[in-house]
Amino acid sequence: xxxxxxxxxxxxxxxxxxxxxxxxxxxxxxxxxxxxxxxxxxxxxxxxxxxxxxxxxxxxxxxxxxxxxxxxxxxxxxxxxxxxxxxxxxxxxxxxxxxxxxxxxxxxxxxxxxxxxxxxxxxxxxxxxxxxxxxxxxxxxxxxxxxxxxxxxxxxxxxxxxxxxxxxxxxxxxxxxxxxxxxxxxxxxxxxxxxxxxxxxxxxxxxxxxxxxxxxxxxxxxxxxxxxxxxxxxxxxxxxxxxxxxxxxxxxxxxxxxxxxxxxxxxxxxxxxxxxxxxxxxxxxxxxxxxxxxxxxxxxxxxxxxxxxxxxxxxxxxxxxxxxxxxxxxxxxxxxxxxxxxxxxxxxxxxxxxxxxxxxxxxxxxxxxxxxxxxxxxxxxxxxxxxxxxxxxxxxxxxxxxxxxxxxxxxxxxxxxxxxxxxxxxxxxxxxxxxxxxxxxxxxxxxxxxxxxxxxxxxxxxxxxxxxxxxxxxxxxxxxxxxxxxxxxxxxxxxxxxxxxxxxxxxxxxxxxxxxxxxxxxxxxxxxxxxxxxxxxxxxxxxxxxxxxxxxxxxxxxxxxxxxxxxxxxxxxxxxxxxxxxxxxxxxxxx
Ligand code: GLC
Ligand code: CA
Numbered sequence: 001x002x003x004x005x006x007x008x009x010x011x012x013x014x015x016x017x018x019x020x021x022x023x024x025x026x027x028x029x030x031x032x033x034x035x036x037x038x039x040x041x042x043x044x045x046x047x048x049x050x051x052x053x054x055x056x057x058x059x060x061x062x063x064x065x066x067x068x069x070x071x072x073x074x075x076x077x078x079x080x081x082x083x084x085x086x087x088x089x090x091x092x093x094x095x096x097x098x099x100x101x102x103x104x105x106x107x108x109x110x111x112x113x114x115x116x117x118x119x120x121x122x123x124x125x126x127x128x129x130x131x132x133x134x135x136x137x138x139x140x141x142x143x144x145x146x147x148x149x150x151x152x153x154x155x156x157x158x159x160x161x162x163x164x165x166x167x168x169x170x171x172x173x174x175x176x177x178x179x180x181x182x183x184x185x186x187x188x189x190x191x192x193x194x195x196x197x198x199x200x201x202x203x204x205x206x207x208x209x210x211x212x213x214x215x216x217x218x219x220x221x222x223x224x225x226x227x228x229x230x231x232x233x234x235x236x237x238x239x240x241x242x243x244x245x246x247x248x249x250x251x252x253x254x255x256x257x258x259x260x261x262x263x264x265x266x267x268x269x270x271x272x273x274x275x276x277x278x279x280x281x282x283x284x285x286x287x288x289x290x291x292x293x294x295x296x297x298x299x300x301x302x303x304x305x306x307x308x309x310x311x312x313x314x315x316x317x318x319x320x321x322x323x324x325x326x327x328x329x330x331x332x333x334x335x336x337x338x339x340x341x342x343x344x345x346x347x348x349x350x351x352x353x354x355x356x357x358x359x360x361x362x363x364x365x366x367x368x369x370x371x372x373x374x375x376x377x378x379x380x381x382x383x384x385x386x387x388x389x390x391x392x393x394x395x396x397x398x399x400x401x402x403x404x405x406x407x408x409x410x411x412x413x414x415x416x417x418x419x420x421x422x423x424x425x426x427x428x429x430x431x432x433x434x435x436x437x438x439x440x441x442x443x444x445x446x447x448x449x450x451x452x453x454x455x456x457x458x459x460x461x462x463x464x465x466x467x468x469x470x471x472x473x474x475x476x477x478x479x480x481x482x483x484x485x486x487x488x489x490x491x492x493x494x495x496x497x498x499x500x501x502x503x504x505x506x507x508x509x510x511x512x513x514x515x516x517x518x519x520x521x522x523x524x525x526x527x528x529x530x531x532x533x534x535x536x537x538x539x540x541x542x543x544x545x546x547x548x549x550x551x552x553x554x555x556x557x558x559x560x561x562x563x564x565x566x567x568x569x570x571x572x573x574x575x576x577x578x579x580x581x582x583x584x585x586x587x588x589x590x591x
Pocket of ligand 1 (some may be wrong): 100103104140206242243311373374
């Protein structure tokens with residue numbers, strides 16, 4: 001074990017002491033004071049930050065109703081602090097009928113009683129601030145709940161003043177069954193819902209209960225910018241803009257085009273519908289106007305550095321670049337889904353995409369993300385035999401490349417995707433429509449595994465959690481992993497510490513190395529006046545030996561000091577010969 005690993009483990013032990021899992025609270029206070037002074041520099045706080053996504057429903061239940069709550073998050077702030085988290089992105093906590101578990105909002109300026117009260121929210125923000133942790137809210141702009149007072153008014157009559165807040169259209173013929181065009185919901189079937197009262201259809205990109213807002217209406221914009229201000233005034237430091245690319249649709253209402261297979265035959269999707277491309281309903285240029293307006297609002301809070309993050313699934317790096325704005329006046333951090341969602345361990349593709357993110361977005365920072373509440377967890381990359389090692393490789397890419405890093409709760413303890421096994425157990429409606437091809441998103445939303453006791457410590461022993469606790473909690477849980485030097489938790493902690501303390505890893509140039517190697521992904525981090533760092537990740541199940549010639553980077557020394565390595569790797573004497581076990585990682589500082 002390296003010195004750093006020991007330090008990391010001690011810090012985690014200190015954290016547990018602090019949170020009362022082991023006793024004696026004083027140790028933690030010190031860590032906290034050090035961290036607070038370290039942030040007084042000129043860079044916006046979110047650069048190089050570690051952003052941790054919390055799915056509040058599944059983090060910690062404090063009132064034994066089986067559903068996580070805001071107080072549960074507050075309770076674990078010390079844990080997140082010691083892990084090295086700079087900000088928490090909360091998926092929606094607003095009042096909601098919970099059809100889409102919060103992404104169907106009925107009131108944008110309140111807290112759902114399931115999760116607590118506004119007082120609990122203020123308390124969370126204040127306690128987080130004390131620890132220098134920021135809160136990022138999820139802002140759902142594309143649609144509201146059908147139970148939102150705005151929509152209730154809108155659907156009440158064709159002449160209601162809010163009628164034009166949503167996307168109402170006549171069908172191709174009177175009555176149901178004749179939608180205006182072929183547009184589809186991302187969650188299956190037609191995106192048009194017939195409303196008998198007024199004889200028109202409304203458009204919903206997502207569930208029927210999520211009617212799309214009409215972003216061409218200035219009143220909608222004004223209302224939403226008001227929501228943005230409301231939460232900044234309450235102390236939040238950023239927003240994750242949900243489904244931001246879907247705000248606009250083709251004004252001419254043209255059909256989306258079918259996707260054909262190699263034989264020219266129409267493809268069918270997992271819902272049994274014809275597969276369509278979504279050029280008429282996604283990523284329309286008008287989105288950029290709204291991004292600039294949102295940014296004007298956030299930037300008007302001078303000195304606050306409110307960050308705008310976008311949920312941006314895009315086709316290529318060129319589209320990602322546009323999201324920062326031609327004059328850097330749109331999103332601060334559009335999510336880069338190009339790297340984390342390659343979904344197979346392909347050295348060439350990772351190298352290409354990482355390089356693009358370093359060289360083709362005008363020097364902006366990519367926001368790299370591998371996991372979230374909509375996709376199978378990291379174990380989708382696993383081979384069934386070396387999953388833990390593969391998890392370490394992914395974490396190394398996330399934290400040791402030049403980026404802002406976004407992680408999902410439970411990644412750090414190697415929580416695995418645990419989908420329902422029976423249709424009757426499915427909670428996410430998309431899993432009911434798509435069963436069994438698409439089992440929905442329950443599998444990546446299971447309760448956080450705090451310990452190996454009843455209900456993994458998520459809720460009281462006799463309570464039924466809203467989703468079942470995965471069997472993996474016996475090994476993969478915070479309490480067990482804190483005490484295990486070789487755990488995923490300590491690997492995360494160590495990487496995050498390195499990223500914070502080592503200037504080359506923090507902000508150095510990111511240069512891909514050994515670019516014809518198909519087995520090992522390697523890169524160099526190089527900051528002016530600082531020792532350079534070499535990172536190598538074995539993408540194969542066989543041991544690999546690599547050597548590095550850094551002369552074209554102006555480095556002649558072959559001597560390196562090991563900063564981190566996975567269990568089973570050896571300390572190389574020289575960069576001429578670095579041995580990596582299957583899916584092994586080596587990080588060394590050139591001497
Ligand atoms: C985003 C959210 C997802 C939600 C959808 C509709 O993709 O991440 O969970 O279902 O938007 O709001
Ligand atoms: Ca609760």
